[in-house]
Amino acid sequence: MKKYLLPQNGTFFKANLHSHSTFSDGKLTPQEMKDLYKSHGYSIVAYTDHDLMFHHRELNDNSFLALSGFEIYANQEKQEGQNYDDIKVCHICFVALRPDVEYQVCFHRTKYIEHNIPIWDKAAYDPNVPDFEREYTPECISEMMRLGRENGFFVTYNHPGWSLESANEYLNYNGMHALEIINGGSFASGYDDYNPRVYDDMLRAGKRIYCIAADDNHNAHAEDNPRYDSFKGFTMIKAEKLDHTLIGKALLNGDFYCSQGPLIDELWFDDNKVHITTPNACRITFNTGRRHASVAEQTADGPMHAEFALWGKEDIYFRLTVTDSHGRHACTNAYFIDELLK
Numbered sequence: 001m002k003k004y005l006l007p008q009n010g011t012f013f014k015a016n017l018h019s020h021s022t023f024s025d026g027k028l029t030p031q032e033m034k035d036l037y038k039s040h041g042y043s044i045v046a047y048t049d050h051d052l053m054f055h056h057r058e059l060n061d062n063s064f065l066a067l068s069g070f071e072i073y074a075n076q077e078k079q080e081g082q083n084y085d086d087i088k089v090c091h092i093c094f095v096a097l098r099p100d101v102e103y104q105v106c107f108h109r110t111k112y113i114e115h116n117i118p119i120w121d122k123a124a125y126d127p128n129v130p131d132f133e134r135e136y137t138p139e140c141i142s143e144m145m146r147l148g149r150e151n152g153f154f155v156t157y158n159h160p161g162w163s164l165e166s167a168n169e170y171l172n173y174n175g176m177h178a179l180e181i182i183n184g185g186s187f188a189s190g191y192d193d194y195n196p197r198v199y200d201d202m203l204r205a206g207k208r209i210y211c212i213a214a215d216d217n218h219n220a221h222a223e224d225n226p227r228y229d230s231f232k233g234f235t236m237i238k239a240e241k242l243d244h245t246l247i248g249k250a251l252l253n254g255d256f257y258c259s260q261g262p263l264i265d266e267l268w269f270d271d272n273k274v275h276i277t278t279p280n281a282c283r284i285t286f287n288t289g290r291r292h293a294s295v296a297e298q299t300a301d302g303p304m305h306a307e308f309a310l311w312g313k314e315d316i317y318f319r320l321t322v323t324d325s326h327g328r329h330a331c332t333n334a335y336f337i338d339e340l341l342k
Helices: 030-039 117-122 138-150 184-188 196-204 244-253
Strands: 011-016 044-047 065-075 089-096 153-157 178-183 210-214 234-239 256-259 266-270 273-288 293-309 317-323 329-331
Touching (some): 030 044, 065 244, 089 138, 153 244
Parallel strands (some): 011 044, 153 178
Antiparallel strands (some): 065 089, 089 153, 210 234, 266 273, 273 317, 317 329
16 A cells, blocks of 8 residues: 655645854844845744744744744863864754743753843743753763753754764763754764764664755855855655644654755655656666665666665665766655554
8 A cells, every 4th residue: 555655635845943043143133034044945943043043923924934043052071282173063953843932941051151141031941940060971961862852843863974973972862853964064064964874873773753954054155155044954844834833743744855966756666566656767776674775776866766665664764865977965854664563
C-alpha cells in the first residue's frame, strides 16, 4: 500500500528556522528581514535572536508567518590561557509551535543577555519563574531541551561544527526535535557544518530526530561577499495552509525536508521500496542504519525519479540525499522501518 512520507496534499512553505535581527546581533530589523526573505520566495521566518524571545506578530500577513523563538547557549568553562575560540559550546534554538506560546524558557534576568541589553525588558518571559542557571553539562543541556519541548517549542541542536562538539558531547543530549544538518551561515564562513555524519551518529545511537537546514543569518556582509549568510539553507514545510498551528503540527510530524538548493516533489513508500521524485538532481543517495546504501545518477541536472529497495527491518531507518549539478544537497528526514511497517 502506497504510503506518502511527505504529505500528498497541501503546500510546501519555504522557511528559515534560525535567524538574527537587530534585536540581538543581526544587522537587519525584523521588518527588513521579512522584506528580504519574502522577495526570495520564503513564507516563514523564525526570529531566533540570542537568549531572549521577542514577538513579531505584527509582521504576519496572508503570505508571511513570523514565528517567535530564541537561541540560547551553554559554554564550556574557560581554562587559564583559553579564549572563546578555544572552548566547546552548545547552541539550541527554540521555535514556538503555536501562537499562544507566550513565554520563553530558561530565562535569566541578569545573565546571558550581552547581545540585547538595551531591550531585554521587552522579552517575553514569565516573571513568576525563577532564573535559570546554565551549565555546560549533558544534564543541564538536556534539561533545557526538555523544558522547551514541554512548553510548546520546536527544539533544534545547532551547528556542531562551529561549536567544536563531537559525539562525546552531542550523543549525551536528549530532548531535541531536530539537528541542523545544514547551518548556512557557518557553512558560508568556512566551517564544516554540513552534518550528515552527525545525523547518522545520532540516529544509530537511537535518537529518533529530524534534520533541518537554516541560515543562522546575521547579514553582516554584502550579497556579493562569499560570506553572505542568507539563502544558504532552508526547510520546506508541507501544510494545508500558512497557519501557525498547522505549521507547528507539520514540524512535529516531520512533514518537511531541508535543502541548500535542490527540491523534492514527492517521497513515498510502497511494496518495500522507497520512491523519490525531484525536479533538479543529478544524484540521489540512499542511506540506512547499517552498511546498506545505494545511489542513482544521471548525467545532467534535471527531473529525476529513483527507487530504492529495503533489505528489511534490519536497515533500522533510511534517509535520502539529493545532489544537484552545483554540489548542493537536499536531505530528507530519517524514516524508521518499524514505524513504517506498523
